[in-house]
Amino acid sequence: MSITPLMPVYPRCNVRPVRGEGCYLFGERGERYLDFAAGIAVNLLGHGHPHLVRAIQEQAATLMHVSNLYGSPQGESLAQRLVDNTFADTVFFTNSGAEALECAIKTARRYHYANGNPQRHKLITFSNAFHGRTLGTISATDQPKMRDGFEPLLPGFQVVTFNDLEAALAAVDDCTAGFLLEPIQGEGGILPATPEFLKGLRQACDEQGLILIFDEVQCGVARTGTLFAYEQYGVTPDIMAIAKGIGGGFPLGACLATEEAAKGMVIGTHGSTYGGNPLAMAAGNAVLDVILVPEFMEHVQRMSERLRASLEQMIPNHDELFDSVRGMGLMLGLKLKSDSRAFVAHLRDRHGLLTVAAGDNVVRLLPPLVIGENHIAECIEKLSAGAKDYEVPVS
Numbered sequence: 001m002s003i004t005p006l007m008p009v010y011p012r013c014n015v016r017p018v019r020g021e022g023c024y025l026f027g028e029r030g031e032r033y034l035d036f037a038a039g040i041a042v043n044l045l046g047h048g049h050p051h052l053v054r055a056i057q058e059q060a061a062t063l064m065h066v067s068n069l070y071g072s073p074q075g076e077s078l079a080q081r082l083v084d085n086t087f088a089d090t091v092f093f094t095n096s097g098a099e100a101l102e103c104a105i106k107t108a109r110r111y112h113y114a115n116g117n118p119q120r121h122k123l124i125t126f127s128n129a130f131h132g133r134t135l136g137t138i139s140a141t142d143q144p145k146m147r148d149g150f151e152p153l154l155p156g157f158q159v160v161t162f163n164d165l166e167a168a169l170a171a172v173d174d175c176t177a178g179f180l181l182e183p184i185q186g187e188g189g190i191l192p193a194t195p196e197f198l199k200g201l202r203q204a205c206d207e208q209g210l211i212l213i214f215d216e217v218q219c220g221v222a223r224t225g226t227l228f229a230y231e232q233y234g235v236t237p238d239i240m241a242i243a244k245g246i247g248g249g250f251p252l253g254a255c256l257a258t259e260e261a262a263k264g265m266v267i268g269t270h271g272s273t274y275g276g277n278p279l280a281m282a283a284g285n286a287v288l289d290v291i292l293v294p295e296f297m298e299h300v301q302r303m304s305e306r307l308r309a310s311l312e313q314m315i316p317n318h319d320e321l322f323d324s325v326r327g328m329g330l331m332l333g334l335k336l337k338s339d340s341r342a343f344v345a346h347l348r349d350r351h352g353l354l355t356v357a358a359g360d361n362v363v364r365l366l367p368p369l370v371i372g373e374n375h376i377a378e379c380i381e382k383l384s385a386g387a388k389d390y391e392v393p394v395s
């Protein structure tokens with residue numbers, strides 16, 4: 001038998017973390033890594049944050065799981081806080097981002113069904129998008145590496161070019177339910193939507209009774225310096241999927257919606273055994289305890305300005321390799337002039353810096369939001385040193 005016990009779907013590297021402390025990860029042999037990957041935008045508070053750890057420990061000892069057949073004081077409190085701090089009136093909790101998107105897609109379809117327009121089932125989605133790995137969410141992307149061999153996929157999605165408002169509006173027909181997109185594409189290469197694009201989609205939704213769904217699984221939860229990225233655009237969705245950062249490392253996602261958009265989601269239409277369990281709610285509440293303090297958001301903004309300025313300053317010194325910086329807040333992409341995967345591996349193996357490769361030759365910098373100036377200086381040092389002793393692989 002040659003297959004590994006862990007199904008071999010990931011190209012796992014030789015870093016084998018066994019412990020985390022703040023912004024650092026430690027491998028089996030004690031090697032230390034500066035973690036600017038943060039579990040792909042998950043570990044908002046770094047590793048081992050005392051408030052999050054204590055909340056999980058205490059809740060685990062008190063009550064870990066009960067069925068959604070019972071009332072949920074823990075869920076009510078987290079849902080209320082999300083409602084108080086966003087556009088939303090109601091929240092469904094999930095265990096992952098893809099599940100949050102599944103709920104968002106179902107909510108949009110069900111809205112039109114409840115309105116007597118069941119033919120309006122089609123979501124317009126965008127090139128380069130990533131929404132997860134379930135059959136529903138891979139149906140919403142056009143990337144062959146995620147779709148090949150899994151057909152037939154879910155009907156009812158039409159992919160048009162990201163940031164092309166005209167193409168999006170032209171795709172609307174009698175069967176359209178709405179639009180689904182990431183305000184800032186993550187896996188696709190840290191590509192922010194243009195404000196005109198989001199405003200145009202919002203306007204079309206208002207005029208034609210369509211639903212605007214934002215996928216803020218990666219860009220949400222303070223990552224960009226506001227609680228959610230949509231705030232900076234001044235464009236409000238009807239439905240929003242979140243996950244990653246909201247649990248700070250504990251598996252937690254949520255689908256947020258306005259009362260109007262959620263009108264079809266009545267008793268019996270959706271569910272999840274684990275979704276909203278007390279342990280996950282404790283983790284989410286603990287993360288919000290930390291990030292809803294105004295000084296925390298100011299810290300994120302200050303650190304993101306510092307990181308961005310430092311990166312911009314560094315680029316001209318290595319302009320054979322580095323092209324530009326893009327993104328928002330602490331969701332930054334360093335665009336290279338060649339493929340980013342080999343450089344990400346070089347930074348990791350030779351310089352102890354963890355980053356994440358993304359589409360379009362981008363190195364993603366997604367540090368814990370609790371980084372300090374010392375971590376930024378160390379990151380820049382490692383990037384510069386890495387650029388110096390890096391040999392661009394001949395392809």
Ligand SMILES: *Cc1c(COP(=O)(O)O)cnc(C)c1O
Nearest residue numbers: 096097098130131132186217218
């Ligand atoms: C990670 C991600 C998802 C999927 O989340 P999972 O928890 O892996 O299911 C969906 N959308 C975006 C934008 C993501 O970054």
